[in-house]
Amino acid sequence: TAGITQAPTSQILAAGRSMTLRCTQDMRHNAMYWYRQDLGLGLRLIHYSNTAGTTGKGEVPDGYSVSRANTDDFPLTLASAVPSQTSVYFCASSETTGGGYTFGSGTRLTVV
Amino acid sequence: GQNIDQPTEMTATEGAIVQINCTYQTSGFNGLFWYQQHAGEAPTFLSYNVLDGLEEKGRFSSFLSRSKGYSYLLLKELQMKDSASYLCAVLDSNYQLIWGAGTKLIIKP
Numbered sequence: 001t002a003g004i005t006q007a008p009t010s011q012i013l014a015a016g017r018s019m020t021l022r023c024t025q026d027m028r029h030n031a032m033y034w035y036r037q038d039l040g041l042g043l044r045l046i047h048y049s050n051t052a053g054t055t056g057k058g059e060v061p062d063g064y065s066v067s068r069a070n071t072d073d074f075p076l077t078l079a080s081a082v083p084s085q086t087s088v089y090f091c092a093s094s095e096t097t098g099g100g101y102t103f104g105s106g107t108r109l110t111v112v
Numbered sequence: 113g114q115n116i117d118q119p120t121e122m123t124a125t126e127g128a129i130v131q132i133n134c135t136y137q138t139s140g141f142n143g144l145f146w147y148q149q150h151a152g153e154a155p156t157f158l159s160y161n162v163l164d165g166l167e168e169k170g171r172f173s174s175f176l177s178r179s180k181g182y183s184y185l186l187l188k189e190l191q192m193k194d195s196a197s198y199l200c201a202v203l204d205s206n207y208q209l210i211w212g213a214g215t216k217l218i219i220k221p
Contacts, residue, residue: 040120040213041213042199042211042212042213042214043155043199043201043211044211045208045209048208058208090154090155100145100157100160101145101147101155101157101209102157103154103155103156104154105153105154106153106154
């Protein structure tokens with residue numbers, strides 16, 4: 001089934017540890033995004049990539065880094081996790097910048 | 113700053129009609145999206161409006177007034193499966209999506 005695959009589905013992480021959230025799409029979409037969703041705050045953009053080889057900062061980039069080595073993969077790395085990074089993380093993609101988004105099923109991360 | 117407002121929660125009865133409003137103030141406008149999100153799941157696309165007027169798609173319709181910075185999502189013949197959060201999002205001048213916090217819709221029998 002075409003779409004976006006995120007891994008892991010959920011994770012409990014000790015504060016100070018690093019972790020990479022994986023995101024892979026098979027739709028050959030140019031643009032990809034990482035969001036976090038917290039209760040009452042809605043979706044907030046962490047980082048984005050309009051095309052392979054380029055990335056940009058969103059609304060809440062601090063503590064996170066991304067890379068876009070190819071069209072399909074857009075991993076999100078937490079270098080040193082803190083409890084405030086406890087959230088649900090969604091990866092999304094769109095065929096073009098400004099197109100409708102397709103979302104992955106999300107990663108529920110708890111930092112303790 | 114950029115802002116999107118929608119009611120936090122609404123309750124409606126199965127079989128009835130409900131209108132979920134969204135007002136926005138953004139730097140530029142390149143379209144407005146509505147997404148549906150069931151609890152514990154990813155958002156899924158419902159509608160896209162870029163011109164003023166009403167777009168109808170089955171039981172769901174979405175309206176846009178750019179001069180008023182206003183949109184609504186109209187759900188007819190409500191079913192229990194329509195219980196979900198409904199997210200309004202605006203594409204700004206940089207083609208970035210600005211998201212509202214979502215409206216949780218509760219359907220009662």
